[in-house]
Amino acid sequence: MKPKDAATLLLLDRDKERPAVLMGKRSSRHAFMPNVFVFPGGRKDSSDWRVKSDTRLNEAVVSKLMERTHSRFSHATAHSLAIAAARELHEETSLHLSKNGELFDLSHLRYIARAITPLGQNRRYDTRFFTCFCDEVEMDLSTLKDSNELTELQWVDVQSPQNLDFPDITARILNHLRHSLNEDRTLPHTTKTLHISNK
Known part of the structure; x- marks a missing residue:
């Protein structure tokens, strides 16, 4: 089964003493990774590039x-993956990656990881993980609310995650984020990218 393109956004709040990342619990109705805590994200839509x-x-x-x-991977493909990450964040949490709630602000996104679902799974995704700080886009955090996709939304301490049920891939990405923040709390656009696949 060929992996489908997907994108995820690790939204960071650095107003706290230590950076926290937004996570939520996937619905039990999901065929892929139900009832576990993940970052907002999902499959890229064919219309995202537009x-x-x-x-x-x-x-x-x-x-x-x-x-x-x-x-065949082009600038348009890169754009569509970033749009997918921002769109999924909005659909799953009601947070909008902009200061005015209109067009997405992509300029502050960093690309920190890529993970391909191993063979043998009932769903396979080629997921790109983006991150940014919510204050960079002056995001209105008061609009945060649960959705049909993600519930129990919460800010999780990156340095000392709560005792939540994470998939292995989520734990690995979180660990990479923690190391990246320890190296440079600003997370420059050139931050090292983690690659995980079944190869």
Whole structure:
């Protein structure tokens, strides 16, 4: 089964003493990873490449996204993955990656990980993990609320995660995020990208 493109957004709140990342519990109705805590995200839609944004992705992020990809992977593909991450965040948490709740602001996104679901699973995804700080886009956090996709939304301490049920891949991405923040709390656009696959 060929993996389908997907995108995830690790939204960080650094107003607290230690950075916290937004996570929620997947519905029991999901065929793929039900009843576990994950970051907002999901499958890329075919229409995502047509969605306009308020700003462009940082060129360093585009370059990183284009590494280890096929020849058909383009700037439009990179844009559509970033849009998918922002769209899924909005659909699953009601938070909008912008200061005005209109066009998405992609300029602050960092690309920190890519994970491909191993063979043998009932669903397979080629997921790109983005991250950014919510204060960078002056996001209105008061709009945060549960959805049909994610419930029990909460800010999880990156350095000392609560005793939540994480899938192995989520735990690995969280660990990579923790190490990246320890190296540089600003998470520059050139932050090292973690690659995980079944190969």
